[in-house]
Amino acid sequence: MEIEELKKELKKYLKEERYEHSICVMEMSEKIAEIYNVNKMKVMKAALMHDMAKQMPIEKLKKYILDNKIKVSEIEMLLGITLHGKVAADICRKKYGFDDIMCKAISNHTTGRPNMTMFEEIIFIADKIDETRKYEGVQELRALAFKDIDMAIVKNIEYTTKNNLEKGRLILEQSIKTRNYILINKQR
Secondary structure, three states: OOHHHHHHHHHOOOOHHHHHHHHHHHHHHHHHHHHHOOOHHHHHHHHHHOOOOOOOOHHHHHHHHHHOOOOOOHHHHHHOOOHHHHHHHHHHHHHHOOOHHHHHHHHOOOOOOOOOOHHHHHHHHHHHHOOOOOOOOHHHHHHHHHHOHHHHHHHHHHHHHHHHHHOOOOOOHHHHHHHHHHHHHHOO
């Protein structure tokens, strides 16, 4: 499917604000893909559809996960906040013919994973720094993403982890593993 067709499909799943975020993530991913020499069209499609299941009720996401035997951690199932990526990846594979590279990026866009491909890294960070994001430090993170995407990911995970700790929330192990993997492998 072409981008314009996917945009029409996406409107069926999302309210206007979330749809705008997805458009901005797609635009940001295109800019980042240019820097890191990654297939822009594939990146843009994955970025556009990354949140397609975001507004599904948590119970419906959990049912979809169980019915389709999608592997998730116990904490992910308990929290429910990252399930939309797993569900979106599965729908994109089955309904829109997205390949494994695109689906992995969509599936892991909230937590990352150790040893991400550049494609996955672009989707991960574009979601965190698109123009709809207004949190403190986002401008610096945007600039860093264009110079050192790995460190931008590390800084984002550190910010999110600190924020979750301050609010007494559970921390997703996958994000910590992602951060540690990048730091260990950057030193080599």
